[in-house]
Amino acid sequence: MRKKKLVVANWKMNPATLPEARVLFARATRAGSRLENVQTVICPPFPYLGVFAHRGTTRVRLGAQDVFWQNSARVTGEVSPEQLADLGVSHVIVGHSERRALGESDEIVAKKAVAVLKEGMRPILCIGEKERDEDGRYFETLKNQIKGSLAGIRRSDFRELVIAYEPLWAIGKSARDACQPRDIRETEIFMRKTLTDLYDSETAQAPAILYGGSVEGENTAAILSEGGVGGLLVGHKSLDAEEFSAMLKEANTVA
Ligand code: PGA
Secondary structure, eight states: OOOOEEEEEEOTTOOSSHHHHHHHHHHHHHHHHTOSSEEEEEEOOHHHHTTTTTOOOSSEEEEESOOOSOSSOOOTTOOOHHHHHHTTEEEEEESOHHHHTTTOOHHHHHHHHHHHHHTTOEEEEEEOOSOOOTTOTHHHHHHHHHHHHTTTOOGGGGGGOEEEEOOGGGTTSOGGGSOOHHHHHHHHHHHHHHHHHHSOHHHHHSSEEEEESSOOHHHHHHHHHTSOOSEEEESGGGGSHHHHHHHHHHHHHOO
């Protein structure tokens, strides 16, 4: 059986109103439910999560964009892993570069990933370099992020782990600014090699690896086939219901 592609919609702080969110959710759900080779995950902002609670299906799941790393702690403004699991959330983005920019360290990301796994949900752990220097020092950055952000995750949980490669320089632009499929391929190989060195080859093959950063309808198929990744993390284009549906359909046809 061929492995389903995982396509994650990261709505970030959008849309501005609940009625708009309902429309977007309904359209993405309708598109995703028709496709047997894709697993869609929709990650709305926290205020809308309760509205879509338990609306996930096997093909279209509900995800969250962040989480706190403990269930019981006095921390104003945070959301616990337990609360997310209770709403039927199956995937949680951790360590997105926009959160790391607000001060989240590898250590915190690792704690969040472990907490998510403990509640039976799947972390979508983001890594990515700020820029690609010619000497390839960004490989070192990625290696350190992998080492630090995965610390404490049990080998037996690696099958539940999703790692999203999201180079910061490629986020929020258009298809021609995205990382090129051959470079994504190379990075994916590097990531598996790093995991092999840190753990073992079987563990290294276990996590799904996604790519994110200016994925649109136009580059979806190439990134999935030539890029060799198991799926996509989609930001701004997941807010365009028509384009997002087209991307899901493309993903469904990639072997
Ligand atoms: P983008 O964002 O698709 O808008 O580039 C991806 C992300 O930040 O997850």
